[in-house]
Every structure is written in structure tokens, then in C-alpha cells.
Amino acid sequence: MKKNEISVLGAGLIGSLLSIYLRKRGLDVNLYEKRADNRKGEYSEEGRSINMALSDRGWRALEKAGLKEKVLPLTIPMYGRKIHDEHGKTTFIPYGNEDQAIYSISRGKFNQLLVDEAESLGVKLNFEHKCEEVDLRYNHLTFSTPDGITEKLESNVIIGSDGAYSSLRNAMLKQVRFNYRQEYISHGYKELTIPATAEGEFAMDPNALHIWPRGSFMLIALPNPDKSFTCTLFLPFDGERVCFEIIQDKKDVESIFKTYFDDAFEMMPNLTEQFFKNPTASLINLECYPWMLNRALLIGDASHAMVPFYGQGMNSGFEDVLILDELIGKLGTNAWELVFAKFQKIRKPDTDAICRLAMENFEEMRDQVADPKFLIRKRIEAKLHALYPKDWIPLYTMVTFSSMPYSEAYSQGKLQDMVMNRVMADPLITQNWNKLDYEDIINQMDKAKAV
Template sequence: MTGKKNIAIMGAGLVGSLLSLYLAKRGYKVDLYERRPDMRTTVIDGGRSINLALSDRGWRALRGIGIEEQVREVAIPMHGRMMHDEQGNLSFLPYGKEGQSIYSVSRGGLNKALMNISEPNPDIDYHFNRQAIDVDIRENKIQLRNTETGELERIIPDLLFGADGAFSAVRGAMQKTERYNYQQDYLEYGYKELTIPATEDGGWALEKNALHIWPRGNYMMIALPNLDGSFTCTLFFPYEGERSFAAIKSETDLHTFFQEAFPDALALMPDLAEEYFGNPVGALVTVKCFPWSFEGKSLLIGDASHAVVPFYGQGMNAGFEDITVLDKMLDSMGDANWEALFKAFERRRKPDADAIADLAVLNFFEMRDKVADPRFLLRKKIETKISAQYPEKWIPLYSMVTFSDLPYSYALDAGRQQDKIMKKVMKHIRSIEDYEKPEVQKLLQKQLVEKEKLKSYKAQEV
């Protein structure tokens, strides 16, 4: 036996489960502790998990441990956004180039798959119904309560990973250390999960291979396809105000509102009232904190260190990318000095976590109101043309985030620069044909030369 560390992971969600595979592969003994019961044998109360959009960063982490193909089987490709206007008219906007898609997966389905893949590994043990009731961050002593039996248990792992989500208990303990930087920001919007069931013949009632959006100015609904023919819809809605969760008090209010705002969806939602009044309103929080580690003994990962709002579809992808980055650092730095490793990791990863958090909030405003604006759609089309003409020099922001492994912080910076250029270009654009006008082409060439200065930055790829 070598002196391999015993590792505890708090939280057996998506990031914790995937992390266990990466760590076990390196020969560590890994124990996962999960507050909830085993979701494979118990029905977890639903209505609080937005469907997930798996994209390149997520796939990369799955590929890195050789389980990409197993997950592909439960994923539905979405090639673009399908916008629904108030009259039920549809318009389609591809996400990227031909062949680039994001993938709809159910959080529960993916989590179960990861558990089924990892649990047979003799070095990985899952412990369910274990709530961390006290975390002594200095000594790495964690007191756990068995939520079924009430029994208390104390563990003292060599290393502790906090993969326990936005309300992380491990982070809670770190927050009590000196000079801890911490931030939690709630949107004044909540979300509610609803369903468009499968058609009678088991098919999809809307276009299957798209992410559907009903953008309505200061609120919106989205729908993602499931394998069983249903769509999981999520209504993002203000807590307070004229049109808000607070304003809808009765089935009549609900029906009137949906009839006006989402008439085509309403026709497909037979259980709307039951679901609406039965499901909870979820909160939308951004959490930023620093540092993520404590003395080489513990490290936060995924939502625990950087919870983001869901509007870029990057929460899980960012958490999975944490694992890719950590794994590459283990390759290059080795595991002789965990403190140095954790510090290097958090320093490296923090700017990218901050960037995707900010991008996610910005994308909320884009999805909510701009997506319905013809000027915005024209701009997207012009940008596609620029990107086609100058593929080396111009990757649209959405593509950098979704279809590349460029650091999120690079994407945010480059995106801002491109935004400035687009503002200048769009002054000359009334229709898509204007793109060919000499003054547009000349302006673009000049701007792209200046943009090149940023290029060197690209060196710091993941």
C-alpha cells in the first residue's frame, strides 16, 4: 500500500459523482456523503430541477473518464432556439454552426447514470441520508447525522471535497474563517417547473430538437425535450408586480395569464393548474466566494464555489470543467502538495467562475427580452456572417461559451470587444444585404485588426 489519501466528497450530485470517478482512477479511496436518499430507489420530490443543457465543456469531462457514449444515449440534441411569439408564430435561431448542438438531459437521469457507472468501482462508496451537521474545517472533522436512523457519525478524511451545491455546508464552515470573501445575489425572479406531456402516440408535441423560448419582455418560459416525449417547461417570473407569482392567486388568474402570454403552450398543458399550484417557486441565486480551499485539506468544487443562474446553461458544464482543470493540474503538479495544488486551482479557476456567473445573468436579459427583437435577430445573423467570413478571428460569444474550451473569462472579454464592434457595424445595417456594402466591409476589416491584439490572450486555453 502506498500512502494514498482517503478522500471524502460531500454531495453525490453531478459534480461529486463525476469527481469520484476521476479520483478513484488515480487510486484514491473515495467516500461520497449525500444528504438525500438514493435517487435510484427513492422518488425525490420533483418540481425543482431545471432540465440541463449539456454542452462541450461537459462532454469533455465525460470523455476524459471514458463515459461520453453512455451519456449520449440519454441526451437529446437541440440545434437552436425556437422562439414562440404571442400568436404562436415560430422562428428558429441556430445555436452555432451546422452540426453544433447543445443536449437536453434530465438532472435526475444523468445523476443516476453517473452513480451507476461509479458505484461498482471498489474504491468508491456512496453513503446516502447523511447530513453534515458540523464541519470542523481546521481539523477536517465532519459530523454526520443519518437522517433515517438519527445516528451520529464522525469522519476525518485526509482530503475533503465540498461538492455540496449552492448552499454548501463545507463552504459554510470556510465562511467562518478570517477575511473570507463571500457574495450571494438573488434575482427578483423565481422559477416554476411545468410540463408539456407527450402526445397520445408518445411523440413530442413541439419540435423535438430545439430549446423552446417564449420571450415576453420581463418574463419568459422555456421548454426542453425529454426522452419520453414530454417537455420540461420552466417559467421565469418576477416574485412581485403586476405580472408575477404574487399576482396569480387563482386558477382563473393563471388561465387568463397563460391565454394571453403563452396561448400555444397553454393548449398543450392539461395539468397546468395542478402543477402550477403544486410545485414550489425556486429562487435564482449567484454565489461567489474566495478562497475555495483551506490549507490543502479541503476544496470547494462546482456550485459550492460558484453557483450561477441557469440562463447560459453552464452551471453543470462549469462544474464538470472544474474537474477537467483539476485533473490536468494533478497531471502536471502531482499530488505531493495538495495545498499548492488547491491554491493554484482556485487562482486559475476563479476568474472563469466569476465570468460565467456574470455571463449567465447577462444572458437572462438577452433571452428574456432581446430574443424577441427583430433588430437583435438581424444582428445575430450579421454576426454569423462575420464569423463565416473570418472564422479565425471571430467566434460569437455564445459559441465561445458553449462550443469551445476557451476560458470563460476570455469569452467575456472577447465578447465585450465584439459587442463594441457590432454596435459600430449595426449603424450601417438595415437589412441582411447591407452586410456586403463596402463601408461595412471596410469598417469590419479595420476593427478586426484591432481585435487581433487580444489574440495572444488565447494562449491560456484550458
């Protein structure tokens, strides 16, 4: 039987970057992917790709692998949210300081770049290899290929970066004492496009993430280098109000878009066609534990798939890779079980925290951002941060523009929320926000921490 040193399952963003890191440690890496090599010919995302937003954690992992400069040209910085109301009026809410941005990037091209990089470093690529079985007792892997060949091999180490529907996790699920939870939210999503204008320009400001928040549903748009925007419509699958179930024909689509997203509608010439061609996809939150069994490990979405509302799915997966690599650096490449055990123990509280935050942020995006008080709240927090940069860091900043562990950001954020709820309870806050006693707010925060 063929023997691999390391087999990585899934050549998506996380699996490719992980392979690069492992190869740089001098290891012999085989990367397996059930899909065909998308670098040959047209890349199809099948209308299911929410654009990625690279932020600090992701950049850090790319930088350490020497890839920052190569990735940068594929990205467009977004410095804040641009909120569109029903009348097309927009309000800009910065994400952080003037120089802080998250970076829109298309999954397809980014993935190609990482696979190219892995290949050039000597990672062995195995496309069209579907993992049919993992035998965890012996670390045996069985793959099938489109021409009907079955390949069975043994691997010293297996790492499953094979996403929310992971084969490795399925094998672990059948082991005793594997805790597992998958939960679909009530909303689905559909990808749509705003093309470049007739003049070949962006139809809107490209340096923002556009949001049309409508209470129980929303539309968002992220810019692409070809001057189009990738839009994602989030609606409940079913229910009494606006939902996917009630949209049956062209008239329904147009009526809903004219009512709720009129300015976007004007920029979407192929709306109906796209709406019925693109699938309605579902959104899952998934947590499990343990992440390892002997010399097999789950990483990225395979161990913690989250809803996309904090833009941290890919970033947290890249951070997984960084942390795993640091442990390999410390403990060497002959202590895999120890490395994996330490990895899951360190990392699990943080991925739990970001899963929860992603769920909670959905409400903020589709509902609260439309509230004028939300804008004031953000301004107060920005001012607190400017005055007391170490004592008050807005939650979004901790998550997006720092490497503070997610679990610390989460608990710090909850305390700040409590204090801010008290501040915002003042009925005259709309007039008074600029005259607040900011030092007192910081003192309240210190008291809250001391409890």
C-alpha cells in the first residue's frame, strides 16, 4: 500500500494555505481535492460564492507565508459599510480608523493563486480524488476518481480541511464520544450581480461594503476588480413576509426589488434571469469536539463552519493554520498527537466565540444598522477608542483589526455592550452624544471588568 507522510483533504483556501505551510516545514505533502483542477479552463463558482473579505487575521497568515504582496493586487479595500435606505439615500459607517479596511476578494482567483503556490513549492496535487472512506484505526484513506479507479493508501498524518461537509469529520462522527452540532438558520441566500456600467466603471463606490438592511432580510454587495459587484440576497426560506418561497415569477422578483431595493434594481439588468438561474443556498453553523483522533485532525470549516455575517470564516481558518504551524514549530514534526491535542485545546474556545459572534452579527447587519441610533453608538465607540485606545476597543475592531483571541474579544465585547446599552438608554442621546462624560464610561467599564 502507498504511504503518505501527510495527506491534506480539500484544496480550498484553507487546505491550500495549510499545504504551503507544511511544505515549508520540509514535509512531504499530498493535497487531495474532489473537484477538477479549476486552473484549467473557466472557473465556475456556480453562483454560490459570497465574496470573501480578508481582514487582519487572514493577512497575517498570508504574510508569514510570504504571500501578502501576491494577493494584494486581487483585492479591493472596503473602509466601511455603506447603508442604502429605501429611497436610495446612503450613509457611510467606517469599520475603524481611516486606514483600516477589509479587502474584497473573489474566492476563485484567490484559490488558484494558493494552489499554484503550493504546487511550485512541491506539494503533490491530486485533483478529482473524492475521499470515499477514512479508516481512523489505521489512518487509511480511500479515494475514487471519475474514471472509476479506487485508490487506497496509508498516511502518517491526515488533516481534513474539507469544509462543512468534511469526509474526515463524517468518519469521526461514528467514533464514540464525538460531540457534534449542526444548525441551519431560517434564512437562505442567493448570489446576484451588479455589472460595470456602460462606461466600464463601478456602478457604486467600490471602497465600501454595501448593505440594504430591511429588518428581517437584507441585500449586500462587494466590489470585484472587473468593476462589477457580487451581491448576496439574504431572505427567510419561508414565512408570512418577504421570503424565497413566495417569489415565484418575474413579477414577484421585480415587485420586491422595486419596493425594497430600488436603487440596486436600477443597476441590475439581468436580475430576473439570475434570480431563477442561481440556486438558493442554505447557511449552516457547525461545531464539534474533539477535532482530532490519533494522527488525524480537522481544521477550518470542517471543525467550525459559521454563518458569513462577521466575514471571519476564511480569516479564522487561516488563523487556525498559523496557530497549528506555530505549534509544529515549537513541538516538531514528530509529535503530531501532542501538537493536535494542544491545537484543539487552545483554539476551540476561540472558534466557539467567533461562531456565536457571526450568528449575532446577522441581526446587527439586517436590522440595527438601519437605526440612526446605531450610527451614534458607533460614533461614541469610535471616540472612546480615540480617547482611550487601550481601554476601549470596539468589538468589530478587536475581531477584524487585531489578533486578540476571539474568546477575549467576545467577553470584552459583552461588557462594552452592557455599558453602551446604559449610555444609549438616555432618551436625549441623539442630541447629547458629543457632550458625554467619556472618562466616566471608561470607569464604568473598569467596574464591570472587576466584577
